[in-house]
Amino acid sequence: MNDNQLPISISKYFDSLNEFLSSTKKDNIFILADENTLAYCVPLLLKNAELLQGAEIIETESGEHNKNLSLTQNLWEYLTRKKASRNSLWINLGGGVITDLGGFVASTYKRGISFINIPTTLLAQVDASVGDKTGIDFLGYKNQIGVFSQADFTYINPLFLNTLPKRQILSGFAEIIKHALIADKHYWNAIVELDFSSFDMWEKIIRRSVEIKLSIVNADPYEQGLRKVLNFGHTVGHALETWFLNTNTPYLHGEAIAQGIIAEALLSVKNTGLSLEEFELIQAFILSIYGKCRRFDVVEVLEIMQQDKKMKHGKLQFSLLSKIGESTFDCEVPTEDVVESLHYLL
Ligand SMILES: NC(=O)c1ccc[n+]([C@@H]2O[C@H](COP(=O)([O-])OP(=O)(O)OC[C@H]3O[C@@H](n4cnc5c(N)ncnc54)[C@H](O)[C@@H]3O)[C@@H](O)[C@H]2O)c1
Numbered sequence: 307m308n309d310n311q312l313p314i315s316i317s318k319y320f321d322s323l324n325e326f327l328s329s330t331k332k333d334n335i336f337i338l339a340d341e342n343t344l345a346y347c348v349p350l351l352l353k354n355a356e357l358l359q360g361a362e363i364i365e366t367e368s369g370e371h372n373k374n375l376s377l378t379q380n381l382w383e384y385l386t387r388k389k390a391s392r393n394s395l396w397i398n399l400g401g402g403v404i405t406d407l408g409g410f411v412a413s414t415y416k417r418g419i420s421f422i423n424i425p426t427t428l429l430a431q432v433d434a435s436v437g438d439k440t441g442i443d444f445l446g447y448k449n450q451i452g453v454f455s456q457a458d459f460t461y462i463n464p465l466f467l468n469t470l471p472k473r474q475i476l477s478g479f480a481e482i483i484k485h486a487l488i489a490d491k492h493y494w495n496a497i498v499e500l501d502f503s504s505f506d507m508w509e510k511i512i513r514r515s516v517e518i519k520l521s522i523v524n525a526d527p528y529e530q531g532l533r534k535v536l537n538f539g540h541t542v543g544h545a546l547e548t549w550f551l552n553t554n555t556p557y558l559h560g561e562a563i564a565q566g567i568i569a570e571a572l573l574s575v576k577n578t579g580l581s582l583e584e585f586e587l588i589q590a591f592i593l594s595i596y597g598k599c600r601r602f603d604v605v606e607v608l609e610i611m612q613q614d615k616k617m618k619h620g621k622l623q624f625s626l627l628s629k630i631g632e633s634t635f636d637c638e639v640p641t642e643d644v645v646e647s648l649h650y651l652l
């Protein structure tokens with residue numbers, strides 16, 4: 307990745323952000339944060355980016371349930387009352403909820419104003435803030451309303467991760483595992499050796515994940531084909547995430563995806579030629595980090611999956627692995643294999 311060509315920068319230093327801010331003359335600057343990023347990330351940002359000191363800070367409540375139309379409308383109202391113009395700058399400072407919601411608000415207010423993403427969770431740094439998808443949930447459906455819209459600048463600083471709870475770090479790490487599995491065996495070899503007690507390695511790891519995601523997204527920006535490989539682990543993972551939402555012990559997104567990766571790696575053994583040996587490596591690594599899947603109802607999880615839009619000819623469609631570092635998409639899988647892979651998790 308060439309930081310000079312893409313509006314994206316990954317660094318422990320604030321220089322690139324400051325350069326971007328001084329090169330864009332804006333009337334007003336708005337920073338969207340939730341209560342956690344207000345407490346932990348706003349101070350670090352303002353201390354290091356002098357040009358943001360007069361910015362208006364908008365605080366929202368954290369959590370997926372806030373990624374909704376009513377908050378979107380409040381934010382549009384706020385911008386209108388503040389007379390924000392097309393020459394205003396909007397900054398998303400937070401996890402994927404903030405970058406999805408804030409990106410959508412900025413992209414639709416007055417047909418779109420400039421916005422910057424400053425992702426502060428590992429998941430948002432390697433996934434949500436990259437790839438131009440913005441949006442909100444609607445009528446119970448995730449990401450039902452939204453637009454593809456590129457941030458003017460994405461500034462990724464691993465220092466923000468210092469205050470992120472370990473559970474959230476591990477949730478984001480599942481997407482890193484996915485990136486390695488679908489695209490890069492060397493990267494896989496590097497991440498299985500990672501020492502989680504050291505924060506120094508994050509910059510390198512994040513950079514490789516962002517490179518992988520960008521190369522896939524750039525080849526297929528609107529998800530007509532190749533981009534679907536990014537769904538590896540997500541057909542089963544999303545269904546598990548949805549099922550566990552109705553329990554007392556919901557999974558974080560990445561925790562559910564990690565189990566989904568095991569199930570879909572098993573489907574890959576049966577359907578796309580992943581070797582049993584590689585499957586076992588994948589399974590052992592995931593279990594060592596996330597532990598065994600909690601108990602769930604196989605029939606209900608299958609039903610959730612079947613409501614998923616990836617059905618074709620009555621069969622579920624998956625993105626699967628042919629080996630570690632190589633993936634395919636639009637694989638039709640017999641239902642009995644899916645059921646078997648779900649039972650396998652239990
Ligand atoms: N647009 C995309 O391509 C894309 C891709 C993947 C996920 N997503 C979306 O991302 C969202 C999930 O994102 P997430 O996992 O980042 O969740 P999140 O935004 O809810 O953040 C998780 C928690 O961490 C807190 N937090 C954030 N940064 C912190 C920091 N530095 N220190 C301490 N606490 C901090 C937040 O307040 C929140 O409580 C979902 O809505 C999902 O749909 C979008």
Ligand SMILES: [Zn+2]
Nearest residue numbers: 481540559563
């Ligand atoms: Zn995901």
